[in-house]
Amino acid sequence: MTTAPHAADNAEVTEVDTSARCALLLLLAFAVLWLVVSGVLALVNLVQLHTPALLADCSLLTYGRTHALQETAFIYGWAANAGLAVALWILARLGGSPLRSLNWVMAGTVFWNLAIALGLVGIATGDGTSNAWLHLPRYVLPMMLVAYGTIAVPGVLAWSGRRHETAFAAQWYGVAALFLFPWIFSLAQVMLVFVPERGVLQALVAGWFVQGAWTLWLAPLALTAAYYLVPKLSGRTITSYEFAALSFWTLLFVGAWTGGRHLIGGPVPAWIPTIAVVSCALLLFHYIVVALNLRAAFSGGGSTVMKFMALGLGAYVLGGFIDAATALRSVAAFSQFTYFSTAQTQLALTGAFSMLLYGAIYFLAPRITGQPWPSVVLIRAHYAAALTGTVGLVIALAGAGWIQGHDLRDPLVSFAAIAAHVRPWLLIATAAQAILLFGNLLLAAHLVRLIAAKSAAPAAGLFRPAPAMEAPAS
Amino acid sequence: MSDQDPIDPRLEQAGASDESLLTAHEKLRGWKADDGANYRMLPLVLLFAFSGLIFYAGIYLNKYSVRYSPSAFDENAPANTGAGPAVKVDPLVLGKKNFESVCATCHQATGLGVPGIYPPLAGSEWVSGSNERLIRIVLYGLKGPVKVKGVEYGAAAMPVFGKVAGSGYNWSDEKIAATLTYVRASFGNTSPAITADQVTAIRTKEGDRKEWSQEELLKLP
Numbered sequence: 001m002t003t004a005p006h007a008a009d010n011a012e013v014t015e016v017d018t019s020a021r022c023a024l025l026l027l028l029a030f031a032v033l034w035l036v037v038s039g040v041l042a043l044v045n046l047v048q049l050h051t052p053a054l055l056a057d058c059s060l061l062t063y064g065r066t067h068a069l070q071e072t073a074f075i076y077g078w079a080a081n082a083g084l085a086v087a088l089w090i091l092a093r094l095g096g097s098p099l100r101s102l103n104w105v106m107a108g109t110v111f112w113n114l115a116i117a118l119g120l121v122g123i124a125t126g127d128g129t130s131n132a133w134l135h136l137p138r139y140v141l142p143m144m145l146v147a148y149g150t151i152a153v154p155g156v157l158a159w160s161g162r163r164h165e166t167a168f169a170a171q172w173y174g175v176a177a178l179f180l181f182p183w184i185f186s187l188a189q190v191m192l193v194f195v196p197e198r199g200v201l202q203a204l205v206a207g208w209f210v211q212g213a214w215t216l217w218l219a220p221l222a223l224t225a226a227y228y229l230v231p232k233l234s235g236r237t238i239t240s241y242e243f244a245a246l247s248f249w250t251l252l253f254v255g256a257w258t259g260g261r262h263l264i265g266g267p268v269p270a271w272i273p274t275i276a277v278v279s280c281a282l283l284l285f286h287y288i289v290v291a292l293n294l295r296a297a298f299s300g301g302g303s304t305v306m307k308f309m310a311l312g313l314g315a316y317v318l319g320g321f322i323d324a325a326t327a328l329r330s331v332a333a334f335s336q337f338t339y340f341s342t343a344q345t346q347l348a349l350t351g352a353f354s355m356l357l358y359g360a361i362y363f364l365a366p367r368i369t370g371q372p373w374p375s376v377v378l379i380r381a382h383y384a385a386a387l388t389g390t391v392g393l394v395i396a397l398a399g400a401g402w403i404q405g406h407d408l409r410d411p412l413v414s415f416a417a418i419a420a421h422v423r424p425w426l427l428i429a430t431a432a433q434a435i436l437l438f439g440n441l442l443l444a445a446h447l448v449r450l451i452a453a454k455s456a457a458p459a460a461g462l463f464r465p466a467p468a469m470e471a472p473a474s
Numbered sequence: 475m476s477d478q479d480p481i482d483p484r485l486e487q488a489g490a491s492d493e494s495l496l497t498a499h500e501k502l503r504g505w506k507a508d509d510g511a512n513y514r515m516l517p518l519v520l521l522f523a524f525s526g527l528i529f530y531a532g533i534y535l536n537k538y539s540v541r542y543s544p545s546a547f548d549e550n551a552p553a554n555t556g557a558g559p560a561v562k563v564d565p566l567v568l569g570k571k572n573f574e575s576v577c578a579t580c581h582q583a584t585g586l587g588v589p590g591i592y593p594p595l596a597g598s599e600w601v602s603g604s605n606e607r608l609i610r611i612v613l614y615g616l617k618g619p620v621k622v623k624g625v626e627y628g629a630a631a632m633p634v635f636g637k638v639a640g641s642g643y644n645w646s647d648e649k650i651a652a653t654l655t656y657v658r659a660s661f662g663n664t665s666p667a668i669t670a671d672q673v674t675a676i677r678t679k680e681g682d683r684k685e686w687s688q689e690e691l692l693k694l695p
Contacts, residue, residue, distance in 0.1 A: 012491070096493075242502065267547065269540075270543075281530055292520075303483075304486070366486075372482070374484070466489070
C-alpha cells in the first residue's frame with residue numbers, strides 16, 4: 001500500500017458525490033419502493049398459479065394482470081431507477097466532475113415514476129397491452145421517453161466531458177446502456193403499440209424488444225456496476241483487460257440478434273430462430289471474458305459488496321450458458337414455453353441484475369449521504385434472503401419447467417395432471433419469492449433509516465484515503 | 475483492502491482511488507510487444523475458443539437456415555438444390571419462341587412470306603403435306619426453285635437447321651420438332667404435331683448430305 005501524492009487525487013468522497021445526493025437518493029428511493037411493490041405483486045401472482053381462486057373475483061388483480069403489473073414494476077420501477085442512479089454516479093466519478101443539470105434529473109425522475117404509477121393503474125384497469133416487458137398503456141409511453149432523456153443526459157455529459165481520454169470499461173457499458181434504451185424503447189413503442197406490425201413481424205419485434213431490453217440496456221447497466229466495483233474494492237486491475245473491449249462489442253453486435261430464441265418452435269421462418277441459436281453461441285465469448293475479467297470477485301474476502309458482486313456475476317455468466325444451451329432446438333423442445341423460460345428470466349433479473357445493483361447501492365449510499373448504513377445485521381440478513389430466495393426461486397421454477405416440458409410432450413398426460421405434478425415446485429417458488437420480498441423490505445427499511453439519520457461525523461473523516469491501484473504486472 | 479482490520483459492511487472502504495484506477499487501466503490498453511517471446515497461453519486459448527464458436531456458428535447457420543427462405547418453417551426441410559425432375563416443355567411455346575427469333579425474319583411473323591422472294595407457310599401444301607418432305611427441308615435446307623400454292627419461288631435458299639454437317643444453326647431434334655409443330659398449328663394451318671423421334675429417324679437415315687431440291691423431294695412419299 002503506497003501513500004498517494006496529494007489529497008485531492010485520492011479523497012474518496014468529493015463534491016461529485018455530495019452534489020448528487022438529492023437526485024440519486026430520489027432515484028434510489030423510487031427504485032426500492034417499486035422493488036417492494038413488485039415483490040408483493042409477484043408473490044400474489046405465484047400463489048395464483050397454484051391457488052387460482054385467490055383474487056379471481058377481483059378484476060383489478062386477476063392472474064394476467066398481476067403478472068403484467070409485477071413485471072412492469074420490476075423493470076421500469078426498480079431496474080430502471082436503480083440502474084440509472086448507479087450508472088449516473090459511476091459515470092460522474094470516473095468523469096471526474098460533478099453531474100450537471102441535476103434539477104432536470106430530479107424533474108425527470110418524478111415524471112418517470114408518475115408515469116409508472118399511472119401505467120400500473122392503467123394495466124390494472126384494463127388499458128395494458130399484451131406485449132411482454134411492454135405492458136404499459138400507450139398514453140404513458142411518450143412521457144416516459146422524455147423523462148428518461150432528462151435523467152440520462154447528465155450521464156452522457158459526464159462521459160463526454162471526462163478528464164481521462166481513454167474511457168474505462170465501466171464507462172463503455174454505462175454510456176452504451178444510456179444511449180441504447182431510447183432507441184429500443186421508441187422503436188418498440190411505434191412497432192408494437194402505436195402502429196402495431198401484423199402477423200409474423202409482430203412476434204419478431206416483440207422477441208427483439210424483450211431480448212434487446214435485457215442485453216442492450218439492463219445487462220450493460222449491471223455490468224457498469226460490476227466493472228467499476230470489482231477493481232475498486234479489490235484494489236487490483238482487471239485481469240486480461242485487453243479482451244474487455246472485444247467482449248463489449250460482441251455484446252453490442254450479437255446481443256440483440258439473440259431475440260429470435262424466444263420464437264424457437266414458433267410459427268416463424270426457420271432461419272430466424274437459427275440466427276438466434278448461432279448468436280447465443282457467439283455471445284458465450286462475451287460471458288467467458290466477463291468471467292475472466294472480473295474473477296477477482298470470486299476470490300472471497302470479507303466484503304459484503306463483493307459477495308453481492310460474486311453472486312450477480314455468477315448468475316450472469318451461468319445465465320448466458322443456460323441461454324445458449326436452451327437455444328439448441330433439441331433442448332428447447334423441452335424448455336420452451338414452460339416455467340423453465342420463467343426461471344431463466346428470474347436468473348437474469350433477480351439473480352444477475354438485482355444482485356449487482358444491491359452491491360452497488362450498499363457501496364454508493366454511504367458515499368452520497370456521508371454516513372454509514374445504520375445496521376450490520378440488516379445488511380447480512382438482506383444478503384442471506386437475497387441468496388436463498390434467488391436460488392430457491394430459480395431452481396424451483398426450473399424444476400417445474402422441466403417436468404412441465406416432459407409432460408407436455410406426452411399426449412396421455414392431461415393438463416390437470418401436469419398442474420398437479422408441478423404444484424410442489426410452485427409452492428417452493430412461492431416460499432422463495434416470500435423470502436425475496438422479506439429481504440427487499442429489509443433493504444427498504446434500511447434505506448429509510450439511512451436517509452432519516454442525522455449526520456454524526458463529517459463525511460470526509462469516515463472514509464480512509466483510497467490507496468493507489470497496484471501497477472499492472474508486466 | 476487491508477488485512478488487519480475486519481471489513482465493516484456498513485461502510486465499505488475502497489481498495490483504490492478512482493484516479494489510480496483509471497491510470498492503471500489506461501496503461502493496460504494498447505498493444506504491448508512480446509519482447510522475450512514469452513507467449514501467454516490465455517490470448518491463444520481465447521482466440522481458439524472464439525474461432526471455434528464462429529466455426530460452429532457458420533456450420534449451424536449453413537445447415538439450418540434453409541437458404542433464408544421466408545416460406546420454410548421447418549429447419550430440417552431439405553434445401554432446394556435444383557435437382558428435381560425436369561419440367562416438361564410445351565412444344566407450342568418453344569416453337570413459337572424459335573419461330574419468332576429465326577424463321578420470322580424471312581417467312582414473316584404472319585407466316586405469309588414475301589411475295590416473289592420468300593414462300594408463305596400459311597396454307598402451304600409443303601407444310602401441311604408430307605412429314606417426310608417437311609422435316610427434310612428444315613434439317614438439310616432447300617436449294618433451287620420451289621412451287622408453293624401455284625407460285626414459283628427461287629430467289630432465296632432455305633438454310634440448314636439440323637445437327638448435320640454444314641449447318642449454321644445446329645438445332646436439336648426437339649427444337650426442330652417443336653418449331654414445325656408450332657408452324658403446323660398456326661397461321662390457319664391445322665396439321666398434326668411432329669415429334670422429335672420422327673426428326674431423329676430421318677436424320678439418322680439420311681446422315682450428312684447437301685441441300686434438297688424440289689425434284690428430289692417430290693420423289694419421296
